[in-house]
Amino acid sequence: MRVRRLTLRWRVAAAFGFGALLLTATLAAVTWNLAAGYMLRQREEGATRQAEVNVRLVDRELRSGGEGLEDLLTGLATSNESSVLIRRPQGWVTSGRAVSPAEFPKPLLALAEDGVPARQRLMAAGGPVIAIALPVSTQDGVYVELFPLSELDRNFRFLSGVLVTGVVTSGVLGVMVGSWASRRALRPLKELTDAASRVAGGQLQARLPDQDDPELAQLAAVFNSTADALEARVRRDARFASDVSHELRSPLTTMANAGAVLQRRRGELSGTADRALELLLSEVERLQRTVVDLLEISRDDQQPDAGNDETVDLGGLLRNVVEPRPGTKPVIEVDVPAPMVQGDRRRLDRIVANLLDNADKYGGGAVRVAVRRCDGWARLVVEDAGPGVPEELKELVFERFSRGAHAGRRGHGVGSGLGLALVAQHVQRMGGRVWVEDRQGGGARFVVEIPEVPL
Known part of the structure; x- marks a missing residue:
């Protein structure tokens, strides 16, 4: 299965979008690392300084007898989310949010017992905290204070949301800018393609406008x-x-x-x-x-626009061409009301006559002709019950001097190979299309579509 490639315009737009996404993602990652690291360091240093001040107050209170230790600890627990713990020979004394000492890492307490200040980020009491463990010189105790990181965590989530939104937005804007830039850059190519298509379609006067570049x-x-x-x-x-x-x-x-x-x-x-x-x-x-x-x-070819364009009733024109012809008459089917088309009546007459002549010569005569409406198109159908057109000749039969399987034959009833070429040329001049397909039950089905004129 062949994979369909993106168009050049969308490849350029995708390149712009990917470039913008990569650049902003890199900037976002750097910003996150710098901002998050800075905010976390500030929080840790502030918590450490606060804990050092608090442990000196506790140490002073313990030296004076410790009568007001509980009141002091209550004052040191500045919020409902903070916790203050002191290990004394009699056991742990706590204040603030209840936290079990078993939640603390043993290495953290061991460092404080050895007289080395320590800190660590951990999860305690259902949330992130910074645990500061400091030695208490009086009674060889350990002072532990937990500073909540929930507000900092919310700030981190907000910052990450802003950065991710910025990265996604920059990617979308990059695609939009790339699409706009590629459209402007490829506009001359589109004009060239349109002009070449018009020339290929028979509009030999098509030219490119003058360019400043x-x-x-x-x-x-x-x-x-x-x-x-x-x-x-x-x-x-x-x-x-x-x-x-x-x-x-x-x-x-x-x-x-x-x-x-x-x-x-x-x-x-x-x-x-x-x-x-x-x-x-x-x-x-x-x-x-x-x-x-x-x-x-x-x-x-010399005067492609020559002709008297008028609004023509395609159903009436079909009957006027079919009914005077000698021989067995085909079945005529016309939508009511019949579709109207804009074109040269002489060319339309020739289109119908040539299709009927082709059916007479190669298909034993037309068995059904019809005029239908089809999504803004007036469709003319001529069917015969002959041998049909081989698949490899379905496009070739509309070329000049092409007579398909009858090439090389001479004699009465053999065409010149120009009738269907004239049909294709006239249909193209009127902005339509023509093709041949197999008829259900055998034979050929020639279809002409011309833009319908709204009633």
Whole structure:
């Protein structure tokens, strides 16, 4: 399975977004480490200084007999979340939030017993605290004070939330800025693509506008000169085909008239001469049709916008083309009300007639024709019950001088290979599309879609 790649625009936008995300994430990580480390150090140093002052007060009280020790400890426990503990020979004396001495790490108390001040961050009484353990010179005691870190923890959470939000926001803004920048940077490429598409679609007059940027100006100049050369070449080819077709019409008319005279006297001809006359008349007729089609194609190539555009009832036009034709009539289905299209009536007539002629020549005649509405499009359908069109020829049949599986055949009833090419050209001129698909039950189904005119 082929993985679909992102477009260039979105790759540029993703690169901007990733770059912004990486940069802000790095800045956020540095900010977090510096700010969190600084705030934590400040809190630890402040707690240590406060504990040193408090232990001196306790030591002084113990030297004076310790009568007011409990009141002193109550005063030292400045908040409901702080705890003060003193280990004396009689046991532990506590004040503030109740904490079991068993929650303290033994190495922390051991250092204080050895006369070494110690501190440690730990979880006690259901929350984070800084435990400061200091020796008490009187009675060889240990003073332990717990300073809550809940407020600092809330500050950390708030800071982390702000930093994460900033990182995500910068990534989104980076994608938006990248999309905007890529859109502006790729605008000349889009204009080039649009102009090339219009040229490929037959609008040979499509050109790129003048550019102020020197590099883009050179690109526009090269494209426009190429388009000028292509347009001139197409015009010359179309004019050549038109001139040749005009030159061929007179001798072909003479040959057709001469053939008609000979045909009226076929009874005087031998069998071989009669067969030769039949082949001659068949080839002259086919050549006349080819010349007429070439004239129309060349005229359309030289004047692609020529035509009298009007609003046409596609259903009525279909009936006007189908009903006068000889032979078995196909089933006609038209939506009510019939869709309206904007276009040249002559071209529309030729589209329907050529599709019906194609069905007659290669599909045994049309069995169903329909005009439908389809999501803003007027859809013309011509179906036959013939052998159908092979998959590899479904696009090739709309090219000039392509006759598919009948290539190389000659004789009566064989087309020139220009009928479907004219259909495709006329449909394209009207902003539509045409394709062939398999008919359910066998045969071919030719579909033409032209933009519908709102009623």
